[in-house]
Amino acid sequence: MRLLDGKACAAAIKQEVAGETARLSGRRPTLALVRVGEDPASKVYVAAKAKASEECGIESRNVHLSDDASEARVLGVLTDFNNDPDVDGILLQLPLPKQIDSDRAIAPISPEKDVDGFHPESLGRLAAGSPRFVPCTPLGIRELLLRNGVETAGADVVVLGRSVIVGKPMALLLSQKGRGGDATVTVCHSRSRDIAAHTRRADILIAAMGVARFVKGDMVKEGAVVVDVGINRVDDASAPKGYALVGDVDFEPVAQRASLITPVPGGVGPMTVAMLMANTLAAYKMRTGS
Protein backbone atom coordinates (compact mmCIF):
# COMPACT_ATOMS: atom_id res chain seq x y z
CA MET A 1 0.00 0.00 0.00
CA ARG A 2 1.18 3.51 -0.87
CA LEU A 3 -0.32 6.74 0.41
CA LEU A 4 -1.85 9.12 -2.12
CA ASP A 5 -0.23 12.16 -0.58
CA GLY A 6 -2.56 15.08 -1.26
CA LYS A 7 -0.53 17.46 0.84
CA ALA A 8 2.63 16.98 -1.22
CA CYS A 9 0.74 17.05 -4.50
CA ALA A 10 -1.09 20.24 -3.48
CA ALA A 11 2.22 21.87 -2.52
CA ALA A 12 3.60 21.09 -5.98
CA ILE A 13 0.51 22.56 -7.70
CA LYS A 14 0.63 25.70 -5.56
CA GLN A 15 4.31 26.10 -6.42
CA GLU A 16 3.48 25.85 -10.12
CA VAL A 17 0.76 28.49 -9.75
CA ALA A 18 3.13 30.74 -7.77
CA GLY A 19 5.76 30.31 -10.51
CA GLU A 20 3.28 31.48 -13.13
CA THR A 21 1.93 34.43 -11.15
CA ALA A 22 5.50 35.58 -10.44
CA ARG A 23 6.08 35.93 -14.19
CA LEU A 24 2.94 38.01 -14.79
CA SER A 25 3.26 41.71 -15.46
CA GLY A 26 0.54 44.09 -14.30
CA ARG A 27 -2.04 43.31 -11.66
CA ARG A 28 -2.11 40.01 -9.80
CA PRO A 29 -4.90 37.43 -10.17
CA THR A 30 -7.59 38.26 -7.61
CA LEU A 31 -9.96 35.98 -5.73
CA ALA A 32 -12.99 37.22 -3.77
CA LEU A 33 -13.83 35.06 -0.76
CA VAL A 34 -17.32 35.58 0.65
CA ARG A 35 -18.32 33.98 3.94
CA VAL A 36 -21.72 34.36 5.62
CA GLY A 37 -22.35 33.47 9.25
CA GLU A 38 -20.32 31.66 11.86
CA ASP A 39 -20.02 28.06 10.67
CA PRO A 40 -16.71 27.04 12.34
CA ALA A 41 -15.59 24.74 9.50
CA SER A 42 -16.26 27.48 6.92
CA LYS A 43 -14.09 29.86 8.91
CA VAL A 44 -11.20 27.36 8.80
CA TYR A 45 -11.69 26.65 5.07
CA VAL A 46 -11.81 30.32 4.07
CA ALA A 47 -8.71 31.07 6.15
CA ALA A 48 -6.90 28.20 4.39
CA LYS A 49 -7.97 29.57 0.99
CA ALA A 50 -6.74 33.07 1.87
CA LYS A 51 -3.40 31.67 3.07
CA ALA A 52 -2.99 29.56 -0.08
CA SER A 53 -3.76 32.64 -2.19
CA GLU A 54 -0.95 34.50 -0.51
CA GLU A 55 1.46 31.60 -1.11
CA CYS A 56 0.47 31.55 -4.79
CA GLY A 57 0.79 35.27 -5.49
CA ILE A 58 -2.98 35.63 -5.75
CA GLU A 59 -4.62 38.61 -4.10
CA SER A 60 -7.61 37.70 -1.95
CA ARG A 61 -10.47 40.03 -1.04
CA ASN A 62 -12.29 38.77 2.02
CA VAL A 63 -15.86 39.66 2.93
CA HIS A 64 -17.50 38.25 6.02
CA LEU A 65 -21.23 38.89 6.48
CA SER A 66 -23.09 38.31 9.72
CA ASP A 67 -25.28 35.28 10.44
CA ASP A 68 -28.46 37.32 9.89
CA ALA A 69 -27.40 38.86 6.56
CA SER A 70 -30.27 38.98 4.07
CA GLU A 71 -30.20 37.24 0.71
CA ALA A 72 -30.30 40.69 -0.93
CA ARG A 73 -27.17 41.72 0.98
CA VAL A 74 -25.29 38.60 -0.18
CA LEU A 75 -26.44 39.14 -3.77
CA GLY A 76 -25.30 42.77 -3.52
CA VAL A 77 -21.78 41.73 -2.50
CA LEU A 78 -21.59 39.15 -5.28
CA THR A 79 -22.83 41.66 -7.87
CA ASP A 80 -20.17 44.17 -6.80
CA PHE A 81 -17.49 41.53 -7.33
CA ASN A 82 -19.05 40.55 -10.68
CA ASN A 83 -18.79 44.17 -11.80
CA ASP A 84 -15.25 44.70 -10.52
CA PRO A 85 -12.90 44.25 -13.49
CA ASP A 86 -9.97 43.49 -11.17
CA VAL A 87 -11.69 40.45 -9.60
CA ASP A 88 -11.09 37.20 -11.50
CA GLY A 89 -12.71 34.62 -9.26
CA ILE A 90 -15.59 34.63 -6.77
CA LEU A 91 -16.08 32.00 -4.10
CA LEU A 92 -19.18 31.93 -1.92
CA GLN A 93 -18.38 29.57 0.95
CA LEU A 94 -21.08 26.99 1.64
CA PRO A 95 -23.10 26.18 3.69
CA LEU A 96 -25.08 29.40 4.02
CA PRO A 97 -27.36 30.40 6.92
CA LYS A 98 -30.86 29.02 6.47
CA GLN A 99 -32.50 32.30 5.36
CA ILE A 100 -30.38 32.21 2.19
CA ASP A 101 -31.11 29.79 -0.63
CA SER A 102 -27.75 28.61 -1.98
CA ASP A 103 -29.01 28.03 -5.54
CA ARG A 104 -30.41 31.57 -5.70
CA ALA A 105 -27.20 32.97 -4.20
CA ILE A 106 -24.91 31.17 -6.65
CA ALA A 107 -27.00 31.99 -9.74
CA PRO A 108 -25.89 35.64 -10.12
CA ILE A 109 -22.16 34.82 -9.94
CA SER A 110 -20.71 35.49 -13.36
CA PRO A 111 -19.87 32.09 -14.96
CA GLU A 112 -16.53 33.61 -16.10
CA LYS A 113 -15.65 34.14 -12.42
CA ASP A 114 -17.18 30.91 -11.06
CA VAL A 115 -13.90 29.36 -9.86
CA ASP A 116 -15.77 27.06 -7.45
CA GLY A 117 -17.62 25.54 -10.42
CA PHE A 118 -21.06 25.37 -8.76
CA HIS A 119 -22.89 27.72 -11.14
CA PRO A 120 -25.48 25.87 -13.27
CA GLU A 121 -23.64 26.98 -16.41
CA SER A 122 -20.36 25.46 -15.13
CA LEU A 123 -22.10 22.20 -14.21
CA GLY A 124 -23.97 22.16 -17.51
CA ARG A 125 -20.75 22.63 -19.46
CA LEU A 126 -19.19 19.75 -17.53
CA ALA A 127 -22.17 17.54 -18.30
CA ALA A 128 -22.02 18.57 -21.97
CA GLY A 129 -18.35 17.62 -22.19
CA SER A 130 -16.93 21.15 -22.57
CA PRO A 131 -16.01 22.10 -19.00
CA ARG A 132 -14.75 25.54 -18.04
CA PHE A 133 -14.54 25.56 -14.24
CA VAL A 134 -14.91 22.18 -12.53
CA PRO A 135 -15.70 22.01 -8.77
CA CYS A 136 -12.38 21.97 -6.92
CA THR A 137 -12.76 18.73 -4.93
CA PRO A 138 -13.45 16.40 -7.87
CA LEU A 139 -10.93 18.31 -9.98
CA GLY A 140 -8.33 17.81 -7.22
CA ILE A 141 -9.09 14.09 -7.01
CA ARG A 142 -8.63 13.65 -10.75
CA GLU A 143 -5.35 15.58 -10.55
CA LEU A 144 -4.17 13.41 -7.65
CA LEU A 145 -4.94 10.27 -9.66
CA LEU A 146 -3.22 11.61 -12.77
CA ARG A 147 -0.08 12.71 -10.97
CA ASN A 148 0.19 9.33 -9.25
CA GLY A 149 -0.07 7.43 -12.51
CA VAL A 150 -3.50 5.91 -11.82
CA GLU A 151 -5.08 4.79 -15.10
CA THR A 152 -8.74 5.77 -15.30
CA ALA A 153 -9.43 4.69 -18.89
CA GLY A 154 -11.60 1.59 -18.78
CA ALA A 155 -11.41 1.45 -14.97
CA ASP A 156 -14.48 0.53 -12.94
CA VAL A 157 -15.01 3.54 -10.67
CA VAL A 158 -17.56 3.58 -7.86
CA VAL A 159 -18.47 6.97 -6.37
CA LEU A 160 -20.30 6.91 -3.04
CA GLY A 161 -22.41 10.07 -2.86
CA ARG A 162 -24.21 12.16 -5.48
CA SER A 163 -23.93 15.71 -4.13
CA VAL A 164 -23.53 18.61 -6.54
CA ILE A 165 -20.31 19.55 -4.74
CA VAL A 166 -18.52 16.20 -4.98
CA GLY A 167 -20.23 13.01 -6.14
CA LYS A 168 -22.09 14.19 -9.24
CA PRO A 169 -19.29 16.28 -10.80
CA MET A 170 -16.80 13.52 -9.87
CA ALA A 171 -18.80 11.00 -11.87
CA LEU A 172 -19.13 13.41 -14.81
CA LEU A 173 -15.41 14.19 -14.78
CA LEU A 174 -14.19 10.59 -14.71
CA SER A 175 -16.59 9.57 -17.46
CA GLN A 176 -15.48 12.39 -19.80
CA LYS A 177 -13.68 11.39 -22.97
CA GLY A 178 -9.92 11.76 -22.77
CA ARG A 179 -7.03 11.91 -20.34
CA GLY A 180 -8.04 11.39 -16.71
CA GLY A 181 -11.48 10.19 -17.87
CA ASP A 182 -12.87 7.31 -19.92
CA ALA A 183 -13.83 5.40 -16.77
CA THR A 184 -16.97 3.30 -16.30
CA VAL A 185 -18.62 5.04 -13.39
CA THR A 186 -21.25 3.83 -10.91
CA VAL A 187 -22.78 6.33 -8.48
CA CYS A 188 -24.24 5.06 -5.19
CA HIS A 189 -26.43 7.01 -2.79
CA SER A 190 -28.78 6.53 0.13
CA ARG A 191 -31.33 4.65 -2.01
CA SER A 192 -28.77 2.27 -3.55
CA ARG A 193 -29.19 -1.44 -2.81
CA ASP A 194 -26.27 -3.57 -1.59
CA ILE A 195 -23.56 -0.90 -1.82
CA ALA A 196 -20.84 -3.44 -0.91
CA ALA A 197 -21.60 -5.42 -4.08
CA HIS A 198 -20.72 -2.30 -6.06
CA THR A 199 -17.67 -1.26 -4.06
CA ARG A 200 -16.14 -4.76 -4.19
CA ARG A 201 -15.74 -4.58 -7.94
CA ALA A 202 -14.31 -1.04 -8.01
CA ASP A 203 -10.80 -0.50 -9.37
CA ILE A 204 -11.11 3.04 -8.02
CA LEU A 205 -13.39 3.74 -5.06
CA ILE A 206 -14.27 7.33 -4.13
CA ALA A 207 -16.12 7.78 -0.86
CA ALA A 208 -17.97 11.11 -0.46
CA MET A 209 -20.90 10.44 1.83
CA GLY A 210 -20.10 12.11 5.11
CA VAL A 211 -20.57 8.87 7.09
CA ALA A 212 -17.66 8.12 9.41
CA ARG A 213 -15.74 4.92 8.51
CA PHE A 214 -18.55 3.60 6.29
CA VAL A 215 -16.23 1.70 3.94
CA LYS A 216 -14.95 -1.42 5.70
CA GLY A 217 -12.04 -3.66 4.70
CA ASP A 218 -14.28 -6.37 3.25
CA MET A 219 -15.99 -3.84 0.95
CA VAL A 220 -12.82 -3.19 -1.03
CA LYS A 221 -11.20 -5.20 -3.82
CA GLU A 222 -7.57 -6.27 -3.33
CA GLY A 223 -5.33 -3.68 -5.05
CA ALA A 224 -8.04 -1.01 -5.42
CA VAL A 225 -7.28 2.72 -5.36
CA VAL A 226 -9.26 4.32 -2.55
CA VAL A 227 -10.00 8.05 -2.29
CA ASP A 228 -11.57 9.24 0.95
CA VAL A 229 -13.34 12.60 0.66
CA GLY A 230 -15.19 12.44 3.97
CA ILE A 231 -14.41 14.71 6.89
CA ASN A 232 -16.34 13.58 9.96
CA ARG A 233 -16.06 14.54 13.60
CA VAL A 234 -16.14 11.59 15.99
CA ASP A 235 -15.88 11.65 19.78
CA ASP A 236 -12.38 10.79 20.98
CA ALA A 237 -11.70 11.22 24.69
CA SER A 238 -7.94 10.82 24.10
CA ALA A 239 -7.81 13.78 21.65
CA PRO A 240 -7.02 17.25 23.09
CA LYS A 241 -10.28 18.71 21.71
CA GLY A 242 -12.35 15.65 22.68
CA TYR A 243 -12.99 14.74 19.05
CA ALA A 244 -11.08 13.44 16.06
CA LEU A 245 -11.56 13.95 12.32
CA VAL A 246 -12.00 10.75 10.35
CA GLY A 247 -12.93 9.96 6.79
CA ASP A 248 -15.67 7.83 5.23
CA VAL A 249 -13.18 4.95 5.03
CA ASP A 250 -12.13 2.68 7.90
CA PHE A 251 -8.49 3.45 7.17
CA GLU A 252 -6.43 0.60 8.70
CA PRO A 253 -8.26 -2.44 7.33
CA VAL A 254 -8.93 -0.79 3.97
CA ALA A 255 -5.28 0.27 3.64
CA GLN A 256 -4.29 -3.39 3.97
CA ARG A 257 -6.19 -4.22 0.78
CA ALA A 258 -5.71 -1.03 -1.23
CA SER A 259 -2.77 -0.35 -3.55
CA LEU A 260 -3.15 3.40 -3.03
CA ILE A 261 -5.19 5.28 -0.44
CA THR A 262 -5.65 8.91 0.63
CA PRO A 263 -5.20 9.77 4.31
CA VAL A 264 -7.61 12.00 6.26
CA PRO A 265 -6.37 14.65 6.84
CA GLY A 266 -3.71 15.27 4.18
CA GLY A 267 -5.47 13.70 1.19
CA VAL A 268 -8.32 15.34 -0.69
CA GLY A 269 -8.61 18.49 1.49
CA PRO A 270 -5.34 20.17 0.42
CA MET A 271 -6.03 19.27 -3.21
CA THR A 272 -9.35 21.13 -3.08
CA VAL A 273 -7.59 24.33 -2.03
CA ALA A 274 -4.80 23.89 -4.60
CA MET A 275 -7.32 23.49 -7.43
CA LEU A 276 -9.07 26.69 -6.36
CA MET A 277 -5.76 28.45 -6.92
CA ALA A 278 -5.35 26.78 -10.32
CA ASN A 279 -8.92 27.74 -11.30
CA THR A 280 -8.34 31.35 -10.21
CA LEU A 281 -5.19 31.59 -12.33
CA ALA A 282 -7.13 30.07 -15.25
CA ALA A 283 -9.90 32.65 -14.77
CA TYR A 284 -7.33 35.45 -14.76
CA LYS A 285 -5.76 34.17 -17.97
CA MET A 286 -9.13 33.77 -19.63
CA ARG A 287 -10.27 37.26 -18.65
CA THR A 288 -7.01 39.04 -19.51
CA GLY A 289 -6.27 36.93 -22.60
CA SER A 290 -2.79 36.20 -21.22
Ligand code: NAP
Ligand atom coordinates in the same frame (compact mmCIF):
# COMPACT_ATOMS: atom_id res chain seq x y z
P1 NAP B 1 -23.76 15.63 1.13
O1 NAP B 1 -24.20 16.79 0.30
O2 NAP B 1 -24.34 15.40 2.48
O3 NAP B 1 -23.98 14.31 0.23
C1 NAP B 1 -23.76 13.04 0.77
C2 NAP B 1 -24.10 12.00 -0.28
O4 NAP B 1 -23.88 10.71 0.30
C3 NAP B 1 -25.56 12.04 -0.72
O5 NAP B 1 -25.63 11.79 -2.10
C4 NAP B 1 -26.21 10.91 0.07
O6 NAP B 1 -27.26 10.25 -0.61
C5 NAP B 1 -25.06 9.94 0.22
N1 NAP B 1 -25.20 9.16 1.47
C6 NAP B 1 -25.24 9.65 2.74
N2 NAP B 1 -25.38 8.61 3.61
C7 NAP B 1 -25.42 7.49 2.88
C8 NAP B 1 -25.56 6.11 3.20
N3 NAP B 1 -25.66 5.68 4.48
N4 NAP B 1 -25.58 5.22 2.20
C9 NAP B 1 -25.46 5.63 0.90
N5 NAP B 1 -25.32 6.91 0.54
C10 NAP B 1 -25.31 7.83 1.51
O7 NAP B 1 -22.18 15.66 1.35
P2 NAP B 1 -20.99 16.28 0.46
O8 NAP B 1 -21.04 17.76 0.51
O9 NAP B 1 -20.92 15.60 -0.86
O10 NAP B 1 -19.74 15.82 1.35
C11 NAP B 1 -19.48 14.46 1.61
C12 NAP B 1 -18.33 14.36 2.59
O11 NAP B 1 -17.16 14.92 1.99
C13 NAP B 1 -18.54 15.13 3.90
O12 NAP B 1 -17.90 14.43 4.95
C14 NAP B 1 -17.82 16.44 3.65
O13 NAP B 1 -17.37 17.05 4.83
C15 NAP B 1 -16.66 15.98 2.81
N6 NAP B 1 -16.09 16.99 1.91
C16 NAP B 1 -14.75 17.09 1.90
C17 NAP B 1 -14.15 17.99 1.03
C18 NAP B 1 -12.66 18.08 1.00
O14 NAP B 1 -12.13 19.00 0.42
N7 NAP B 1 -11.96 17.13 1.59
C19 NAP B 1 -14.92 18.79 0.18
C20 NAP B 1 -16.30 18.62 0.19
C21 NAP B 1 -16.89 17.71 1.07
P3 NAP B 1 -28.64 11.00 -1.02
O15 NAP B 1 -28.30 11.88 -2.18
O16 NAP B 1 -29.53 9.88 -1.40
O17 NAP B 1 -29.07 11.78 0.18
